[in-house]
Amino acid sequence: MRAQTVIVASSMLSSALRPANVRGFSRKRATPAPFAPDQPHQIVFCSANQEIYAQGEQSTALYQVEYGVVRLYRLLSDGRRQISAFHVAGEMFGFEADGQHHFFAEAVGDAGIRVFRQAANDGNWRQTLDAALAALVRAQEHLLVVGRQNAAERVAAFLLDMAERQGSHGCIELAMSRTDIGDYLGLTIETVSRTLSRFKASGLVRLEGARTVEVADARALRALCA
Amino acid sequence: MRAQTVIVASSMLSSALRPANVRGFSRKRATPAPFAPDQPHQIVFCSANQEIYAQGEQSTALYQVEYGVVRLYRLLSDGRRQISAFHVAGEMFGFEADGQHHFFAEAVGDAGIRVFRQAANDGNWRQTLDAALAALVRAQEHLLVVGRQNAAERVAAFLLDMAERQGSHGCIELAMSRTDIGDYLGLTIETVSRTLSRFKASGLVRLEGARTVEVADARALRALCA
DNA sequence: CGCAGAGTTGATCCTGCTCAAAATGCGTGG
DNA sequence: CCACGCATTTTGAGCAGGATCAACTCTGCG
Numbered sequence: 001m002r003a004q005t006v007i008v009a010s011s012m013l014s015s016a017l018r019p020a021n022v023r024g025f026s027r028k029r030a031t032p033a034p035f036a037p038d039q040p041h042q043i044v045f046c047s048a049n050q051e052i053y054a055q056g057e058q059s060t061a062l063y064q065v066e067y068g069v070v071r072l073y074r075l076l077s078d079g080r081r082q083i084s085a086f087h088v089a090g091e092m093f094g095f096e097a098d099g100q101h102h103f104f105a106e107a108v109g110d111a112g113i114r115v116f117r118q119a120a121n122d123g124n125w126r127q128t129l130d131a132a133l134a135a136l137v138r139a140q141e142h143l144l145v146v147g148r149q150n151a152a153e154r155v156a157a158f159l160l161d162m163a164e165r166q167g168s169h170g171c172i173e174l175a176m177s178r179t180d181i182g183d184y185l186g187l188t189i190e191t192v193s194r195t196l197s198r199f200k201a202s203g204l205v206r207l208e209g210a211r212t213v214e215v216a217d218a219r220a221l222r223a224l225c226a
Numbered sequence: 227m228r229a230q231t232v233i234v235a236s237s238m239l240s241s242a243l244r245p246a247n248v249r250g251f252s253r254k255r256a257t258p259a260p261f262a263p264d265q266p267h268q269i270v271f272c273s274a275n276q277e278i279y280a281q282g283e284q285s286t287a288l289y290q291v292e293y294g295v296v297r298l299y300r301l302l303s304d305g306r307r308q309i310s311a312f313h314v315a316g317e318m319f320g321f322e323a324d325g326q327h328h329f330f331a332e333a334v335g336d337a338g339i340r341v342f343r344q345a346a347n348d349g350n351w352r353q354t355l356d357a358a359l360a361a362l363v364r365a366q367e368h369l370l371v372v373g374r375q376n377a378a379e380r381v382a383a384f385l386l387d388m389a390e391r392q393g394s395h396g397c398i399e400l401a402m403s404r405t406d407i408g409d410y411l412g413l414t415i416e417t418v419s420r421t422l423s424r425f426k427a428s429g430l431v432r433l434e435g436a437r438t439v440e441v442a443d444a445r446a447l448r449a450l451c452a
Numbered sequence: 453c454g455c456a457g458a459g460t461t462g463a464t465c466c467t468g469c470t471c472a473a474a475a476t477g478c479g480t481g482g
Numbered sequence: 483c484c485a486c487g488c489a490t491t492t493t494g495a496g497c498a499g500g501a502t503c504a505a506c507t508c509t510g511c512g
Binding site for chain 3: 376377413414416417420435436
């Protein structure tokens, strides 16, 4: 067993699947205004850790991140969590083949989400397809990282990916906690933390505060990704 | 480092990326007739381990498995391989967002492949989208297996998935080698073999020959998947 | 100032990897 | 039909990377 973030187990139906307030992270602003936009193409504001949709719910819209970061994840019955993707500004998510959500979506920090109702039925199916294919390639590439790379390689790949997607080559503002990173990379928070410390000691990165990472030696990080 | 199937490394361009004949498996029938159908919607016959397309190649068609099994995979520069998906009869593969193949596709055993040229431009975009979304969900679910489950859970999930996709509940004919299974599940062949032996000893499965698995206790296997 | 959550660091353990060798299966040819 | 040779699979022994358990530190906030 290689469990880590033990999120409370749950039984098997829509609302039951929803992770309870008893979570790894704080729920100070627990479930604020419910996520339920009335108009199409509306922008909805989410506070940290707010749920956007849950596994098992009907899929009624597509979503685009306006600002902030969103995590998509699944749970095992004993609480192990796998974050299958983070989405940043501009990226679309919420595609489903069968009208049902197979994952949970939550805002990592405060975020703005643009909601497109009636999914892909309106003319712009081409963009929908492209966005879905981009997500597919991303997921399959992540599979390579999680299935075949060691801890250092995973963290290096994560940092480079984040740096690229934030545009800001050089200094990365991580929206997510070590727990989130671990659950994304298939590692424990301790291993993530140790690996970052080792990177810092080797001069690959500089850490100013836990959430701010400056890439000092991008070449060496890239070499790590094999 | 958790390398296993060490496939010869290669440099970085299309044909160079192609795994050489020097492979883990035998290349008796090495690269027979090249995979190049002239007509649209033609069925092409592939012998075992024949390449269908390579990473870096232009993407010019969609593919559907007629019979047999196809593997999609990527390589790390040191030869570690991650199989991101197996595809069986009826399933479509070969979607790409940007006109370039990001993976290798090969027939596992002998296989028949239906080739659709001009991709998704002809009316049936809806099926294309659905097939792509199905692949996306599959990839993300596989991510959960590889990222968060232990060896026994991964093998159990693999067997149940194969049983379901082959229709034949009960007896599974594995088209792929232990090496393929290992590279799909992010394990070594030794671990796959040991796990299967343990399943056999516990009465969860019966093994008649290395490639034939009879699921004896589907309930217990399912329980393993957590 | 004190508390709570997040992050870091240390010690130890265990699962799965590595290296090695034996066993099994299978196609070929005598 | 059997014997041989090769590839695949299984099994064993030992090791190590990352998980687990347990302090301890840091930061932000009331």
